[in-house]
Amino acid sequence: MPELPEVDALAAFLRETALDRVVDRVEPVAVSALKTFDPAPSALHGAALAAVERHGKFLDLVFALPTGERLDLVTHLARAGWLRWKPNQPAAPARPGRGPLALRLTFTDRSGFDLTEAGTQKRLAVHVVRDPAEVPGIARLGVDPLGAAFTVAALEEILAAAGRSQLKGVLTEQARIAGVGNAYSDEALWTARLSPFKPASGLSAAQTASLHAALVGVLTAARDSAAGLAAGELKAEKKANLSVHGRAGLPCPRCGDTVREVSFADRALQYCPTCQTDGRTLADRRLSRLLK
Ligand SMILES: [Zn+2]
Numbered sequence: 133m134p135e136l137p138e139v140d141a142l143a144a145f146l147r148e149t150a151l152d153r154v155v156d157r158v159e160p161v162a163v164s165a166l167k168t169f170d171p172a173p174s175a176l177h178g179a180a181l182a183a184v185e186r187h188g189k190f191l192d193l194v195f196a197l198p199t200g201e202r203l204d205l206v207t208h209l210a211r212a213g214w215l216r217w218k219p220n221q222p223a224a225p226a227r228p229g230r231g232p233l234a235l236r237l238t239f240t241d242r243s244g245f246d247l248t249e250a251g252t253q254k255r256l257a258v259h260v261v262r263d264p265a266e267v268p269g270i271a272r273l274g275v276d277p278l279g280a281a282f283t284v285a286a287l288e289e290i291l292a293a294a295g296r297s298q299l300k301g302v303l304t305e306q307a308r309i310a311g312v313g314n315a316y317s318d319e320a321l322w323t324a325r326l327s328p329f330k331p332a333s334g335l336s337a338a339q340t341a342s343l344h345a346a347l348v349g350v351l352t353a354a355r356d357s358a359a360g361l362a363a364g365e366l367k368a369e370k371k372a373n374l375s376v377h378g379r380a381g382l383p384c385p386r387c388g389d390t391v392r393e394v395s396f397a398d399r400a401l402q403y404c405p406t407c408q409t410d411g412r413t414l415a416d417r418r419l420s421r422l423l424k
Contacts, residue, residue: 136278136311137354138366140190143184143213145363146193146245149217153239154180155195158205159226160258162234165247168259173235175260176203181239188273188310191215192264198260203260205237206267207247210255214349216246217363234258245363253398273310277347278355282309284344291332291340300328300401303347312347315370316354318377320346322384327409328394328401376402393406 134142158173166173179195182202186192193205213234214331221238234256238244239386243348249256274290275282290309294302302308303317312320321328323346326339335343357373358366371378375385380393380402389406394416405411 133315133367134209134214135189135313135315135316135354136186136276136351137316137358138370139186139189139209139311140355141358141366142191142363143186144359145166145217145361146181146184146215150181150239150243150245151184152180152182153241153243154178155245156238156240159236160234161226161228162249162254162256163228163237164254165234165249165256165258165292166260167257168261170244171203171260171262173205173258173260176205176237179203186311187264187270188276188306189266189313190267190270195302201262203262204264205257206261206264206270207235208255208257208269209247210249210257212250212253213256214248214367216248217243218245219243231305235297264369266392272307274306274308276310278351282344282348284341287344288337288345289334294332296331296333299326299330299332299343302328302332307350309347312351314399314401315342315374315377316347316350319350322407323406324388325407328403328412329414376404378402 155176158176160173172182176195179197182196183191183194191207195203197203220242221244226233226236232248232250233246234249235247235258261267264270275286291336300317303312324343358369361369379391382391384391384404384407387406389404391402391404392413393400393402394414405413
């Protein structure tokens with residue numbers, strides 16, 4: 133799933149590659165992905181890409197219509213979505229089907245991009261709006277962890293407000309901190325040597341400062357290593373730089389203990405017992421349910 137660093141890199145890639153290009157056509161192939169109906173996607177025909185912004189994990193393509201009005205194409209790629217840059221889009225209209233194609237945008241020079249989504253859970257969302265704040269998920273976003281407002285004091289307030297909620301859930305809740313998902317929350321908790329299940333309000337001042345440094349450090353490093361990469365190279369780059377996320381069964385790069393996993397209905401978290409939980413193995417609810 134693309135998180136803040138990957139969406140940042142996608143935004144930078146589009147800024148470098150596609151700024152000022154004019155839209156020939158927008159084809160919303162997967163009807164379920166399009167969350168707005170007015171303005172219609174065809175309202176973007178003839179508009180020029182004026183800016184590309186990021187809000188949390190949302191990618192915001194800002195277009196200028198020939199009339200000078202602004203129209204935004206906002207997308208949330210969800211877990212299995214991706215943006216594929218295409219130097220040469222096919223001339224034939226895109227055909228709706230069971231494939232991964234959710235939306236195709238073609239510029240007048242035939243270049244463009246496809247928004248695709250693998251798997252059967254269709255969660256990729258596209259909004260065509262006059263103001264990004266019209267997108268409900270954007271209006272609700274919390275502080276951006278790479279913004280100036282994200283200080284240690286700000287994190288302290290967020291953790292205090294979250295009470296007994298577990299750290300893992302608090303870090304990934306977009307209304308509290310915008311842009312952190314399953315992978316970088318695992319990485320930040322491992323870096324700060326904190327259990328994913330620790331209550332948010334139970335951190336000492338030193339632990340809060342260390343979690344703050346870990347979040348900013350992990351996200352900055354990921355953003356820097358993703359910078360300058362083309363859209364197609366980002367996934368492999370993200371995977372190559374992870375220490376515990378997605379590495380269950382492999383040795384912890386810091387202490388050599390085996391990275392463990394806790395599975396939930398539709399996702400899993402990974403952690404190192406020696407580094408994060410005083411050597412204790414966290415209960416895997418799915419596993420214990422199966423054993424009953
Ligand atoms: Zn370890």
